[in-house]
Amino acid sequence: MRARWFSLPFIVSFLILMCFILLVINFFELSWMQMEHNKFHHAQQTYPAAASIPRPLNDMMKKPIYSVFARHSEAGHLRHVYDVFDVYGYTKKPLESDPDWNVLWAHEYPFKTLADKIVFSNLKPYQKVNHFPGIGFISNKVDLATSDIKYIPPAFQMPSQKSKFLSYAKKYPNKFFVQKQNNHRGIKIKSSTELDFNSTGSFIQEYIDNPLLIDGYKFDIGVYTIITSIDPLRVYMYNGDILFRFCPEKYHPFDPNNVDKYVIGDDYLPTWNVPSLKKYYVDQGASMKVSVESHLKTLNKDATKIWNQLEDAIRVICLEKEPLIKNLMKNYKSKTNFFEMARFDFVVDDNLNVFIMEVNMSPNLSSAHYPQNRLLYEQVLFNLFALVGLTHFERKKDSNKMIVSMKNIVAYPKHCSEIDCNTCQSEDCKLCLPCIDSEIERQLTNAYREHIDRHDCKRIFPPTFERRLLVNSSNDLSRYNQKNQLMYKWFKGKCIEDVEWC
Incomplete structure (x- = not known):
């Protein structure tokens, strides 16, 4: 029988030859890569500009760092906070290991406890802390309740x-x-x-003894609120949803000895277990806010009255307490290193009147007890990070004008062109180009970035406007300090130009 050309010896010889060829190719490829590496390394030393050649992200720039100040920080109550930091590429490090952190996330008030580790009065421009010095003027329950402010019983x-x-x-x-x-x-x-x-x-x-009930249950309302600036004041709320918590037992027949009828505890009744809301929240996938609003419509009640009061109450309290916080912050070099995310808790009576109960400085963001709340907490944090600039990773100083330039922040150009602003003494000139100093420019730049990065957050102060009422309208701003007046006028001017800013 004639031998086949693909006999076993031939196949073995062929495979050995192919392996040899692959080894030679690999050798020359490694040699070429080493030669290019040496050339690049030499270029970095001889010509520093060569360092701008694109490289993998982790080699090209230092990842942003966050540190945490909290009791039992690994117990799970900050899990979603860590998750969102991870989404944005942050690295978690202890305070002691790297003082060059970008964000300090403090679950407790840090300004006294950490005074020996951090000089809060002299932070670097890029460092952010998730509390304002003096936020206790708002969150301290005794101080808040006894403030004699509208909306507080x-x-x-x-x-x-x-x-x-x-x-x-x-x-x-x-x-x-x-x-x-x-x-x-x-x-x-x-x-x-x-x-x-x-x-x-x-x-x-x-005690508000005539609460609004849904299916016989009393409830409270938690509004996640973000303060981005003090003097001038800028306040937002997370508008994607509102937290509703119901008492575990029906209100009637009322028994003052049974606190489960009128006090919201850890084991509250969640929205998805309230019969009249379940068909909206569970079956239709609506938010808690929309579910409650839909139910109230069936009772011929207008929930808009509630929402408007919630916003006004937050605005009134922040404006009332701002001077106290401002006075304390005189000891700090910069006011732009701080932000605050708090939860304002309200009850509503059966006439749809709103009353504020308390403000939580570090509200619960753990879904361990109710896993269904995970999305709410994650979305609150995602929006917060964007709004306060924790997602800004510009590495070059000259990139700022790419993001916000003077043409973005000017307002009232027609008005300014018609008046004399040579001395900048008139209040009408403060927002005109010749009179915008570096401090005003910085504040307006921050406000502009917040507006374009606000996502699902709604501005509470300065308040939103109805554009059709603005052109020929004037407002009494005497109750606001000078910087708040200027910020109010700026947002008003941007609204007149573009309804998207209203």
Whole structure:
């Protein structure tokens, strides 16, 4: 039989030859890569500009760093915070290991505890801290409740306002009261004989005894609020959804000894278990806010009245407390290193009147208890990061004008062209090009970037406008300080130019 040309010896010889050829090719490829590496390394030393040749991201630039200040930081309550930092490519490092961090995420108030580790009054321009010095003027429950501000039920600090409370209780003998402290634990309706008038650091507050009910359950409303600037003040709310929490037991028949009927605890009744809301939230995939709004429409109640009051209450409180925070921040070199994300908690009565209960400085963002809340928390954080500039990774100083230039921030160009602004003394000239100094330019640049990066956040202050009412309208801004007036006028001018800014 004639031998076949593809005999075993031939195949073995062929495979050996191919392996040899591949080894030779690999050798020359490695030699070429080494030669190119040496040339590039030499170019970096001889010609520094050569370093701008594109390289892999991790080699080309240092990844942004965040540090955390929290008790039991790995316990899980900051899991979603870590996840969002990871989405944006941050590296987590302890404060002690690298002082050149980009973001300090503090679950507790950091300015006293970390004073020996961080000089907060002299931070670098790119460093951000997730609290404002003095935010306790808003989040401290005693200070807030006894501020005599619209939307806050009457409250009396103990023991200093004992006589004032007794006069009020005598005037309204049928009202209920609760006694609270900053730790928010143990809230219960009490009679005047059960109240502790000598409890320092506590306050007695009128109880809203006619709450709006859904399917018989009392609820509260949590609005995630972001403060991006103090003096001038800029405040936003996360508008993608609002947190609704329901008491686990129906309100009626009312029993003051059963706190599950009127106090929202950790084991609250979630929206998806409220029968009238489930068909919107679960079956139709609507938000909590839209689910409640849809239900109220079936009762001929207009939820817009609630939403408008929520926004106004946040605005009123931030404006009232801003001077106190501003005064404390005089000790800090820059006010642009700080931002705040808090949750304002409200109750609503059966006439759709809104009352603020408290402001949480570091609100719960853990979905461990209710996994269904994960998306809400992640979206709140995603929007927060964008709004306050935690996603800005420009590496060159000269890139700033690419993002925001003077033509982006000028307002009222027609008006400014018709008036004399040579001296810049007139208030009408403050936003005209010759009168925009470096401080005003910086604030307007920050406001511009917030606006284009706000995603699903809504501006609370300066307030939004109805464009059709603006052109010939004038507003009394005397209640605002000078910087807030200027910021208000700037947003108004941008709104007149473009409805998207309203």
